[in-house]
Amino acid sequence: MAKNLAQIAKQKGIEYFQISFVDLFGVMRAKLVPASAIAGMQKDGAGFAGFAAWLDMTPADSDMFAVPDPDSLIQLPWKPEVAWLASDLWMDGKEVAHAPRNTLKRVSAAAQKKGWYMKHGVECEYFLTSPDGSEISDEYDTQEKPCYDISALMRRYEVIREICDAMQTLGWGPYQNDHEDANGQFEMNWDYNDVLLTADRHSFFKYMVKSIAEKHGLRATFMPKPFSNLTGNGCHMHVSVWDKGGKKNLFSDSKGELGISKLGYQFLGGIMAHAQALCAITNPTVNSYKRINAPRTTSGATWSPSSITYGGNNRTHMVRIPDAGRFEFRLADGAANPYLMPAAVLAAGMDGIAKKTDPGKRLDIDMYADGHKVKGAKKLPLNLLDALRALENDKSLGEALGTETVSAFTKLKHDEWNSFCRHLTDWERDHTLDC
Numbered sequence: 001m002a003k004n005l006a007q008i009a010k011q012k013g014i015e016y017f018q019i020s021f022v023d024l025f026g027v028m029r030a031k032l033v034p035a036s037a038i039a040g041m042q043k044d045g046a047g048f049a050g051f052a053a054w055l056d057m058t059p060a061d062s063d064m065f066a067v068p069d070p071d072s073l074i075q076l077p078w079k080p081e082v083a084w085l086a087s088d089l090w091m092d093g094k095e096v097a098h099a100p101r102n103t104l105k106r107v108s109a110a111a112q113k114k115g116w117y118m119k120h121g122v123e124c125e126y127f128l129t130s131p132d133g134s135e136i137s138d139e140y141d142t143q144e145k146p147c148y149d150i151s152a153l154m155r156r157y158e159v160i161r162e163i164c165d166a167m168q169t170l171g172w173g174p175y176q177n178d179h180e181d182a183n184g185q186f187e188m189n190w191d192y193n194d195v196l197l198t199a200d201r202h203s204f205f206k207y208m209v210k211s212i213a214e215k216h217g218l219r220a221t222f223m224p225k226p227f228s229n230l231t232g233n234g235c236h237m238h239v240s241v242w243d244k245g246g247k248k249n250l251f252s253d254s255k256g257e258l259g260i261s262k263l264g265y266q267f268l269g270g271i272m273a274h275a276q277a278l279c280a281i282t283n284p285t286v287n288s289y290k291r292i293n294a295p296r297t298t299s300g301a302t303w304s305p306s307s308i309t310y311g312g313n314n315r316t317h318m319v320r321i322p323d324a325g326r327f328e329f330r331l332a333d334g335a336a337n338p339y340l341m342p343a344a345v346l347a348a349g350m351d352g353i354a355k356k357t358d359p360g361k362r363l364d365i366d367m368y369a370d371g372h373k374v375k376g377a378k379k380l381p382l383n384l385l386d387a388l389r390a391l392e393n394d395k396s397l398g399e400a401l402g403t404e405t406v407s408a409f410t411k412l413k414h415d416e417w418n419s420f421c422r423h424l425t426d427w428e429r430d431h432t433l434d435c
Contacts, residue, residue: 003070005042005085009035015081019046021066021089022100022203024409025054026284026337031066032082042068045090055089056098056408065090072200077166078212086200097404100339101199106402107343108195111350116241116250118346121192122202123236125334126209127184127226128156129219136184136227137218145299146183153179156186159216163188163209172201181299182230192238194246195342202338222334224283225290229298232291233334235282239345240326241267252325257362258312259324268310268327269359270352271319271345275308275331277394279380280387281344282332284413286420289383291333296368305331307371308378309363316367318380331380340409347400385417 008014017038020030031046045065050057057064066087074084088105089096096102111118128137141152153160160177167174173191180187188209192198206222213220225232240251241263251264260268271278283292294302303315310319310327320328332341351357363374371377381387388410391398398406 003073004039005068005070005073006035006039008070008073009038009083012075012083013081014075014083016083017041017068018082018084019066019068019087020084021048021053021087022337022339023054024056024098024100024337024340024412026100026335026340027054028203028207029053030084042070045087050089050091050096054412055096056411062092064096069200074170074204076208077169078162078208078215084204084207086203097402098408100337100343100405101196103402103405104196104199104339104343107347107350107400110400111241111346112244114350115244116350116353117244117246118195118239118241118342118349119192119246120195120198120240120342120345121190121238122198122338123187123189123234123238124202124205124209124222125180125185125187125233125235126220126222127182127233128159128186128213129184129221129226131217131219133219133221133226138184141179141183143183145181146179146185147181147299149179152183153177153186159213159218160186160188162212162215166208166212167205180231181301181303182227182232182297185231185233192240195346199338199342206338224285224288224333224335225294228290231297231299231301231303232294234291234304234330235332235334235336235341237329237332237341237345238326239267239329239349240264241349249325251327254324258321260321260327263353264325264327265359266353266356267349268319268352269357270348270350270355271329272308272310272359273352273357274348274394274397275318276378276381276387276390277397278344278348278391279331280384280391280410280413281340282329282336283387284337284384285335286384286417288333288335289381289387292331292380293382301368303330304333305367306380307367307374308380309367309371309374310359311363311365311367314364314366316365316371317363321362340405344397344401347397351396351400384413384420388413388417
């Protein structure tokens with residue numbers, strides 16, 4: 001073993017370990033293990049009943065074991081006697097094929113065989129609300145255009161600072177914090193990195209933000225559209241592909257259009273070609289489609305796409321190219337699974353490279369004002385059901401992600417959609433009671 005967790009516990013004063021995994025719905029699960037037992041857990045894993053989480057299993061299935069990855073170790077900055085560990089899931093001596101972290105590692109390994117190493121960064125937007133989530137936490141945060149409001153930002157200084165200080169302690173390289181476009185909404189940015197490392201940090205970030213918010217008597221939510229009149233929570237993803245040494249950005253070409261290489265545009269072509277299917281992964285809840293198909297908000301714009309288009313440094317498109325060597329994928333929302341999202345984007349991009357897919361013409365227009373004038377621009381799915389059907393019909397993306405992963409994910413998500421459809425809403429009563 002490269003790292004001995006029992007020895008690390010003694011060195012760092014760690015008393016307990018959280019051996020965790022993220023299920024298909026993006027829910028973090030864990031067992032709390034005393035340091036005295038971590039040696040056995042590092043070797044054999046912590047046991048779970050897979051059916052008790054959102055995984056495609058039954059009560060009759062064997063025990064599932066979460067084998068911790070020592071390289072993922074994070075000592076909780078707000079509770080340093082506890083350390084968090086991301087884990088890989090095993091059952092009956094085999095990796096659980098549809099487990100999200102296993103899926104990402106499998107897709108990433110396929111890319112690495114071709115000499116492609118994806119790096120990405122995420123912009124995780126979230127709201128700070130009352131404990132019951134019914135309203136934003138700051139009664140004075142009422143500006144029509146509250147983005148970057150210094151007063152609203154500083155009224156939540158204690159929470160924001162504690163989260164940012166934690167990221168600095170962990171060495172993530174946080175570089176800016178801001179009040180976002182919606183009242184009560186914030187965003188915090190840290191350095192991009194290797195695809196698996198960023199996914200682990202993304203997963204932990206959501207847990208950390210929620211935990212620190214609770215310390216301050218608040219609630220943090222990454223729900224895509226928690227308030228109908230306000231901008232939703234996006235999870236914009238900045239993507240690039242590098243060589244094995246991580247020194248050469250394969251998306252960068254000083255002679256390429258907007259500084260993007262031919263390989264970069266082919267990768268982008270894969271994203272464009274598979275966008276409707278990707279939507280099921282990047283926008284995985286019923287509520288997600290209240291964000292990407294929303295009317296304008298109180299600030300004047302949703303800041304989310306509704307069509308499959310790309311542009312230069314233009315935030316009205318699904319993909320923008322802000323500068324040379326990378327692109328920003330603006331479709332994903334706060335409910336996106338930290339592991340399945342990059343796995344799906346990488347799989348789609350690899351397919352684009354393999355097929356030399358042309359992403360089409362760049363559009364240098366305001367899609368919010370003039371999008372209706374664009375002929376032939378495909379629309380994003382209107383709801384979760386349409387997105388799931390698109391994913392099920394996208395055979396090449398399904399094979400790249402893994403048929404077990406897609407089958408398990410769509411099965412559970414169809415159950416979620418059916419549960420939603422059985423729910424009677426106030427809107428239905430208000431509009432059809434007297435029909």
